[in-house]
Amino acid sequence: MSRPPRPAFTLAGIRLGARLSLPLLPGAMVFASAFGAAAAQKGLELWQTMAFSATVFAGASQMVALEVWQDPWTLTGLLIVTVLVATVNARMILMGAAIQPYMVGASRGQVAAVTFVLADANWLIGMRYHGEGGRDLGVVLGAGIALWCGWLAATLPGYLAGAVVPDPERFGLDLVMPIFFAAMLVPMWKGFRPAIPWAVAGGAALVAQALIPGYAFIIVGALAGAIAGALIDDA
Amino acid sequence: MPEFTLATPYGTLLALIAMAGVTYLCRASGVIFMNRITIGPRLSRALRALPGSIVIATILPIAAQAGSPAFIGISAAIAVMIATRMEVAAIAAGLLAISLARFIGL
Numbered sequence: 001m002s003r004p005p006r007p008a009f010t011l012a013g014i015r016l017g018a019r020l021s022l023p024l025l026p027g028a029m030v031f032a033s034a035f036g037a038a039a040a041q042k043g044l045e046l047w048q049t050m051a052f053s054a055t056v057f058a059g060a061s062q063m064v065a066l067e068v069w070q071d072p073w074t075l076t077g078l079l080i081v082t083v084l085v086a087t088v089n090a091r092m093i094l095m096g097a098a099i100q101p102y103m104v105g106a107s108r109g110q111v112a113a114v115t116f117v118l119a120d121a122n123w124l125i126g127m128r129y130h131g132e133g134g135r136d137l138g139v140v141l142g143a144g145i146a147l148w149c150g151w152l153a154a155t156l157p158g159y160l161a162g163a164v165v166p167d168p169e170r171f172g173l174d175l176v177m178p179i180f181f182a183a184m185l186v187p188m189w190k191g192f193r194p195a196i197p198w199a200v201a202g203g204a205a206l207v208a209q210a211l212i213p214g215y216a217f218i219i220v221g222a223l224a225g226a227i228a229g230a231l232i233d234d235a
Numbered sequence: 236m237p238e239f240t241l242a243t244p245y246g247t248l249l250a251l252i253a254m255a256g257v258t259y260l261c262r263a264s265g266v267i268f269m270n271r272i273t274i275g276p277r278l279s280r281a282l283r284a285l286p287g288s289i290v291i292a293t294i295l296p297i298a299a300q301a302g303s304p305a306f307i308g309i310s311a312a313i314a315v316m317i318a319t320r321m322e323v324a325a326i327a328a329g330l331l332a333i334s335l336a337r338f339i340g341l
Contacts, residue, residue, distance in 0.1 A: 026323075027322050030323050030326065031322065034326060044247075045244075048244070048247055048251065051251055052251055052254075055251060055254075055255035055258075056251075056254050056255050056258050057258075058258055060286070060289065060290075061254070061258065064289070064293055065250075065254060067293070067297070070246070071243055071244075071246060071247055072240040072241055072242060072243055072246050073240060073241045073246030073247065073249065073250060074240050074241075075241075077246075077250075078241075078246070078249060078250055078253060081250055081253070081254065082250075082253040082254060082257055085253075085254045085257055085258060086258075086260075086261065087285075087289070088289050089257070089258050089261040089262075090261060090282065090285060091283075091286055092258075092261040092262050093261055093264055093265040093274075093282065094265060094274060094279065094282040094283070095265060096261075096262060096263065096264065096265020096266040096269070097266070097269045097274050098265075099265075099266065100265065100266045100269035103266055111266060111267075112263070115259070115262045115263040115266055116259065116262065118262045169337070170334060170337065170338075171330060171333075171334050172304070172308055172329070172330040172331075172333030172334050172337070173330070174301075175297075175298075175301060175304075175305055175308060175329075175330075175333055176326070176330070177294075177297075178293070178294040178297050178298055178301075178305065178308075179308055179309060179312045179325075179326055179329035179330060179333075180326055181290045181293055181294045182290075182294055182309040182312045182313050182316075182329065183312045183315075183316040183325035183326060184290060184322075185287065185290055185291075185313065186313060186316040186317055186320070186325075187320075188286060188287050188290070194284070194287075195287065197284035197287070197288050198284075198288055198290075198291045199291075200288075201287075201288035201289075201291045201292040202291040202292060202295045204292070205291070205292035205293075205295055205296050206295060206296055206299065208296075209296040209299070209300075217292060217296045218289065218293050218296075220292070221288060221289075221291065221295075221296075222285060222288045222289040222292050224288070224292075225284050225285065225287070225288020225289075225291070225292065226281040226282070226284050226285045226288060227281065228284065228288075229280045229281045229282075229283060229284020229285070229288070230277045230278065230280050230281035230284075232280070
């Protein structure tokens with residue numbers, strides 16, 4: 001069997017990817033600022049907040065992790081936050097699987113670099129570009145780098161703003177995360193049928209909240225929703 | 236029984252490493268193992284239901300605990316998001332609604 005040809009990986013592709021990410025940057029940067037503000041409210045130091053954004057680079061999981069944040073940490077706390085982040089980011093497994101045909105033949109280093117910055121926005125850009133016949137893997141990397149830079153650049157002012165507000169509860173800043181999540185539901189809405197698992201998730205989370213101390217309700221609810229999704233035929 | 240705790244800042248450092256590690260594992264595993272495993276329709280549906288489920292499972296209990304200002308803020312954010320499709324406007328509306336609700340003592 002002959003080896004499949006390597007996908008192209010050019011500077012021009014990286015530039016094209018960065019350009020394609022521009023329309024999606026403002027939304028990502030608003031999210032990053034909200035995360036920065038929420039992190040400041042939770043008492044994270046600046047370096048911790050920036051390192052968090054730089055290495056995890058996945059907004060929803062970062063926000064949820066803040067909800068269970070502790071300092072000092074117990075071992076149970078570390079376990080919970082790790083499982084929580086893995087649960088929230090499990091959708092990336094599906095994203096990676098979907099974009100894998102695009103990466104057949106790419107070198108290990110290229111795959112490692114592209115997957116490090118793989119996020120919802122540049123995944124979408126890459127899927128569209130590849131679907132239209134594009135074969136330059138640099139596009140996904142370029143869009144990812146642009147998003148990563150915007151993500152970090154916007155985390156900083158969010159943190160600084162969140163740290164100086166004297167009475168955060170008065171301005172609702174303690175609820176920035178649920179507010180942002182609620183807004184995110186709108187573009188996710190694809191009709192009532194795909195939302196049935198959401199209702200299951202909400203119900204299970206409320207029951208878990210009443211029965212289990214701490215924030216395990218997020219994991220219980222999310223898994224209940226995923227199981228409901230698996231069992232419901234949405235064809 | 237007092238639980239063993241990790242001294243500042245080592246606990247946070249460990250948390251960051253663990254979170255970054257599992258996230259990278261999620262990012263890379265779909266690409267790496269795709270040749271060996273196939274994601275069937277059932278698992279695919281479960282993963283597709285996951286993002287919305289996480290959002291609901293997170294905000295509903297938090298809002299239930301925070302009371303009516305939280306629900307007012309969330310409703311305002313959703314309404315503005317539907318109308319404008321702009322995250323900034325939605326967050327601003329949500330925070331404003333919570334501020335007002337708390338100001339009048341709800």
